[in-house]
Amino acid sequence: MRVFLKIEYDGTNYCGWQIQPNGNTVQDEIAKAIERITGEKINLVGSGRTDAGVHALGQVAHFDTFSSIPPEKFKQALNTVLPADIKIAESKRAKEDFHARYSAKKKTYIYKLYQCDHTRPLKDRYAVRIGYDLDVEKMDEGAKYLVGEKDFRCFLASDSSVKDTVRTIYFAEVKKNGEDIEVKITGNGFLYNMVRIIAGTLVKIGEGKLAPEDMKKIIASGNRDLAGTTMPPRGLLLYDVEYD
Amino acid sequence: MRVFLKIEYDGTNYCGWQIQPNGNTVQDEIAKAIERITGEKINLVGSGRTDAGVHALGQVAHFDTFSSIPPEKFKQALNTVLPADIKIAESKRAKEDFHARYSAKKKTYIYKLYQCDHTRPLKDRYAVRIGYDLDVEKMDEGAKYLVGEKDFRCFLASDSSVKDTVRTIYFAEVKKNGEDIEVKITGNGFLYNMVRIIAGTLVKIGEGKLAPEDMKKIIASGNRDLAGTTMPPRGLLLYDVEYD
Secondary structure, three states: OEEEEEEEEOHHHOOOOOOEOOEOOHHHHHHHHHHHHHOOOOOOEEOOOOOOOOEEEEEEEEEEOOOOOOHHHHHHHHHHHOOOOEEEEEEEEEOOOOOOOOOOOEEEEEEEEEEOOOOOOOOOOOOEEEOOOOOHHHHHHHHHOOOEEEEOHHHOOOOOOOOOOEEEEEEEEEEEEOOEEEEEEEEOOOOOOHHHHHHHHHHHHHHOOOOOOHHHHHHHHOOHHHOOOOOOHHHEEEEEEEOO | OEEEEEEEEOHHHOOOOOOEOOEOOHHHHHHHHHHHHHOOOOOOEEOOOOOOOOEEEEEEEEEEOOOOOOHHHHHHHHHHHOOOOEEEEEEEEEOOOOOOOOOOOEEEEEEEEEEOOOOOOOOOOOOEEEOOOOOHHHHHHHHHOOOEEEEOHHHOOOOOOOOOOEEEEEEEEEEEEOOEEEEEEEEOOOOOOHHHHHHHHHHHHHHOOOOOOHHHHHHHHOOHHHOOOOOOHHHEEEEEEEOO
């Protein structure tokens, strides 16, 4: 039986999603929890990796099990053994051909910033401070140039060897609420570090160092050096993964 | 010169505000930071203690210094040496007769709850989960009985030896926003654990184990055993301290 999991985590204390030889990872914690409950060593397949320190509200994963535990009961059973910073929001039976990674149609990330002249201890775990004024309308204008099927090579981490850098962005928006700024982006997939580099590019637009329409030129150039800095992981949240 | 500080902190990793022989405390961190900057061993006076694990958005403290640093510059100077979970939101010159504790007129605390069938890793650091439905209107109705000058002995931690248990509550409200519930209380002062015990009593009202008007009887009884449980510290936030 294939089981679908929707997962929330505070990534602060983890070396990201993916199991690694020398790091405690979210995938590892959940796989161990499933083993503790079912006695089975399962293969947990996530919708994709998240980097060290990145958070999730809607990560999705699947695994196959011979256990007789009803699939919707895995939520509670796993939550009793998982640490407080990783919890299952939903478990249910998945079709046998469901695949957390290959069946994913859309992913939404949110990058959180806040504008303040001092670090806010109660926000800084999940958002990144910008110490100067940002023009959020211009940032939003710049974000609109992301929408469409494009080659996003310019937003690919320079140490990545991925070949196909074409992705489709369906939605991109920058919104301000008081001192809080959210960059929300939905696409059919994202390159390594793509959202964090986009966030850095939008901050440059907000500062006035780039014009909103420069976003178009940067994408056309395919040149990583023209885009902004890779923003810190703690501002990034994997918000949702959608399937048919 | 007397300096006024407004302080924000994430109390998770501290043994509360007050300096203790064997614990790292918020007061201690700030006093050490001031010493590092001025070379002086100062006496940092807070508006009051907060317990281990309690957070603050508006703690206030004062200290006297011979330093030539302009008082409004202490904010930035201290923030460069303070840890990320304690920051100064404001520093300014205080009158020589200003006293962070004795001059305080009103304090506001917020106790944060959320209603969900699983722990939410991205909320649980600053709020406490309630796994069942709460009637928030009834909680708010119960909270209204707190308002006024009353003997709040029933909400005093049983190990406290304080004699004068009369306080004035100016405002008490319970509000719901989605799954988030906030208990907000303003008073001229609070007994040890008072807000956490009030929160526990309001949760009992929300569950239907107590009626809103039982709040009146519990206060009149002066009996700690009739009130609710002492809720965990991480849901509590010292929101504001007001002066003339």
